[in-house]
Amino acid sequence: MISNQDLPKVYTPEQVAQILQLSKNTVYDLISRGEIIAKKIGKVYRIPVSSLSFVFTGLDEDIYKAQQEDLKNIGKIHKVLSKVRKEL
Amino acid sequence: MKKVFIDSDVVISSLISNTGAAYFLLNKTDLKLFISDKSMEELERVVEELGLNKTKLKKLIKNRFRMINIKKTTEKMNDYVVDSDDAHIVEGAKQAKATFLLTYNTRHYKIDKISQALRIVVTTPAYFLQYLRSIS
Numbered sequence: 001m002i003s004n005q006d007l008p009k010v011y012t013p014e015q016v017a018q019i020l021q022l023s024k025n026t027v028y029d030l031i032s033r034g035e036i037i038a039k040k041i042g043k044v045y046r047i048p049v050s051s052l053s054f055v056f057t058g059l060d061e062d063i064y065k066a067q068q069e070d071l072k073n074i075g076k077i078h079k080v081l082s083k084v085r086k087e088l
Numbered sequence: 089m090k091k092v093f094i095d096s097d098v099v100i101s102s103l104i105s106n107t108g109a110a111y112f113l114l115n116k117t118d119l120k121l122f123i124s125d126k127s128m129e130e131l132e133r134v135v136e137e138l139g140l141n142k143t144k145l146k147k148l149i150k151n152r153f154r155m156i157n158i159k160k161t162t163e164k165m166n167d168y169v170v171d172s173d174d175a176h177i178v179e180g181a182k183q184a185k186a187t188f189l190l191t192y193n194t195r196h197y198k199i200d201k202i203s204q205a206l207r208i209v210v211t212t213p214a215y216f217l218q219y220l221r222s223i224s
Contacts, residue, residue, distance in 0.1 A: 058215070081100070
């Protein structure tokens with residue numbers, strides 16, 4: 001069973017407007033241009049937290065994910081690189 | 089075209105994953121990329137130790153990079169790094185007249201000092217990609 005804690009957080013366009021310090025109309029405009037990914041449920045929009053990646057990480061979601069991919073191996077790389085730099 | 093000096097950890101990252109920020113940056117952007125002869129020496133050693141493809145490294149460097157020959161790393165460069173082993177990277181960036189130095193090891197560089205004295209911005213591949221997007 002899925003608990004509330006497991007569910008991804010979603011925001012209303014009004015909440016996003018407040019977070020990003022934009023007008024509500026600008027948020028709707030960004031949704032229609034695809035710059036903010038939202039889900040239309042009936043007549044209203046809900047915006048998943050992943051669409052607001054920039055607010056929390058300073059990076060767009062795709063760039064953030066690409067960074068995380070690199071960071072998986074960075075510890076191993078730095079260990080070897082620092083050993084090699086000491087030897088050279 | 090922006091001149092960008094690339095630290096070795098970014099080059100290695102791009103060889104490990106083709107979905108990471110480093111791969112995208114080194115293969116899918118239109119930038120003047122630089123490494124130094126000293127970086128190349130360490131890259132070959134790291135590639136060997138990590139069991140990566142040496143030919144892939146050489147092909148990437150040949151196709152995408154310009155090589156800076158560092159004759160000597162000046163003493164002054166030690167002022168810009170936490171560990172003097174990293175000083176040659178700053179020397180390379182300076183000699184390349186780069187405006188950016190991209191690394192996953194930003195904590196090892198004295199970023200403010202480098203920015204003020206050498207006018208080089210030290211940042212990560214992801215933040216640089218975000219910057220490129222912001223100006224496109």
